[in-house]
Amino acid sequence: MELTFAGADGIIILSAFAVIMLVIGYLSGRGEKNLHHSLSGYYLAGRNLGIIALFFTLYATQYSGNTIVGYAPSAYRTGFSWLQSISFMTIIIGIYLLFAPRLYVVAKRRNFITPTDWVHHRFQSKAVTLLSIFLMLWGLGNYLLEQLVAIGHAVSGMTGGTIPYQIAVLAFIFVMLAYEWMGGMKAVAFTDVMQGIILMVGIIVFLIGGLYLVGGNFADVTRYIHEMEPVKTAVPPSEVSINWFSMLLLVGLGASIYPHAVQRIYSAQSERTLKKSFSRMAWMPLITTGLVFIVGITAIMLYPGLDTVGSEQIVGMMANDIAAINPFYYWMMIIFFGGIVAAIVSTADSVLLSFSSMISNDVYGRFMNPGASEHRKVMVGKVVGVVAVFLLLWVAWNPPGTLYEIFILKFELLVQVFPAFVLGLYWKGLDKRAVFWGMLFGALLAGVLTLTGNKTIYGIHGGVIGLGLNFVICVVGSWLLPSAADKPVEQEEYQTLRSKAN
Template structure:
């Protein structure tokens, strides 16, 4: 057995020991259903900061993101801004959801939506969104872990065998300890994820020959690139315009990543923190103190810097060390990877990049290969474990307890929650094992579906004018629009009138156009005074505890301006300026910062994005502690009907 494989099993054993420890400890402390599903609303500050960051950035960040930078260049690298746009959703909604959860004892988002909108239809829709989000997303992560270990063990573990084996421990600690175990394991997973990406980036940079060699190599790549944007620039270092009026986004000239495509793709990734799972993360905290440091410093600043710099090095550097055989033949690259064929001709295509980069150290530091493999495994399981726990909580509370066993005891809810974990993971593993094509198709829907929760959250947190009818019909329309503009719409539903992402607008963009549009139109015709009085009690509470002082209210127009400017220029139509503003992509001597203009643009707007997040989270108090103490009416909304409150519950 190769030394790297031995080290791999050693580090996996240590990692599993840590996971099982927290599973047992979580089981011992989970006395009530609230303890099990949302950690008794007592997750400590530092645990949430790391755990929520790990949940936001999955194994796809570790494995898939550098691979797509390799394939599509810096035009795709704008996706690294999801380190800002994902927590941006948290800035908008998490504090207010926490306040409502504390006040009314919500355990799941389905309970919150059903209570506010007085509708059990929306409760079911939320569970559907959660399951469609969780199962394929989890399946993608689990299959990727099996694929990684298949490569790094030189085929000793088959993909399916590795996937099932690596899933056993995560099932155990999640089922035993609930969200508390998930949170404490995620703290370690966050550290491993960040260290792994940085380490692989440094290994790649060293293999290329240093920073200057990387920039020279990128320039030489652009000179021989045959995939050009409409302006004649290499697709590796330029965006192909603001929008392209093509039937299918992937068929766009010079690449799919137009300014509009980048913006709407960011909408999709914003769905991660608007998905039902993150509402449960909000409910699980003692107070909102962890929200701002997680959103601003851990995610936007920390992970943002790592993605903007180190994943870009991995993706672009891979071309220069043997992944791209065309460059080897031209003498532009050196063969460090020893792949014996072009990366894009291998079974995993760009997904093979990171495993190949890890394998560079197989001979000189086999222990490092084992450690980096566990970093990748931790990244893959960080998101999956959270979705296992939260999806199981929603199945238990919103289906089993609400419809079948309203008087279920805490012990019974915990037992069914553990069974639900097995159901969710079993479904993900079966789909991942039996239908790889379906997994890819469904995975493309996950985050775009999550983003469709935005109008419902806007209604609860800010805009009482949106009605139950508008939200329900809008959400249904949004889910249909997403489905019809993803690959699944063409392959499974036979829709041929348009392709995937028509007009280079991502399916999340099409979904929100129909979702919010129909929600507003229907709401205009379905206003009801009695319902508005019901909603007013929630919004009066939010205004009383989250309202701004007169001094801060004067800053609201500035906050809007900063946000809109950043979205327009950093990840929207204005990003097309990045192609040439800091130098001509065809002339390295004009590169003002010694790097392609598009990369310099991304670094500058990343820093400005961190400032935007700080301004919103801290200065505008969108993620800080409320001035007034919040008094809980009940600890669990299941007891609400037993109490005497003038708040209508849905039947």
């Protein structure tokens, strides 16, 4: 994503964003006496996020700069079948609404900090809790790696190579660690507001500039693609359609139980605030991934014949051409790409915060030192988070595959937690032994298929195949072991809590 027009101006904008994020972190932590002494204060912003902060932090959780940098090239290579990117972002909202309000009510009563607090409360099983912790940390680690790789490429590209990849990663990692250390979830949420606004406005301006480059008529683009690359407008073969539905399941179910997404649910000021935020989020797939899809399709006409490596650069190539239109577009592109970098950092900080919370609360607080104070747990989480970042940096120096391929890897195992997490909310008879073996064998099958290169079989992802086995074991096992049914979340308790939560 080389931006030949940016150079020194790009460095200035990036520096401004870095300073703003640091100021937000400082102001978020100033005067908050309990911030660093309370798990809820540091990791959940005191469970007091209002509708604006909650909406934008949910938006930043679901979308990052990678939505533009990674999805537009996928649309370029795939063609119109990449419309699936809109649908699988939409289904995430539907899955949230399936369980989020109910989970919020239970979490508020029980003072949950992490997603596995719910798993532990529901099943009272050390084995189920530990396995779910491992799978969620695996997903978070992969997601954080993706963001580190993207930060380096985005900053290096925006500065025309003036700031090398490794230096770019290190600089913004230090910024991220600093403001997160100072302000916790509150700082993360407020930086999300700034970055979300820039990202939404920037995508619209970017699309308008792209359409200007092709003459302003999207019909001409589709006509060109149909004539020159008809396979990209044709009805996809059955295996592609199957793969599409497989992706819907993999991403829809997996992304909805991202630990940092679940913790946003816990952080809401009220159930009503949560529902209003999700109702607004329902429009975001069209405004975000929908517009990015059009950008990628437009690039097919602008830059025909690019291979996989070349297509990964189309966003930077188009930005260079848009910036050359006039001074307005020039500065909008610089601010927009600064916002992309900030949005990637924003996603990384959310993931890191969730990662450290699970280490401090679930691993250290529950299993290693149950008697530790909340202040000590917060400090352990902070330190381990820093260590984890620098371990992942070692991998980020030589990133594996394209950004999209890195994106896919994390869902294969993370999605195996879904039956335990969501089915447990609705089915009183779900047995903890069936849940454990379902998660374990589902994860093993998905992992084996991925490691042996069989990411899909007849278009179905290995994670979805593993999830199918997982569900079968959970359901059949629970029917065969009715006497071992775990303590359920009482329906009458839920109804009582629901009225209180509002």
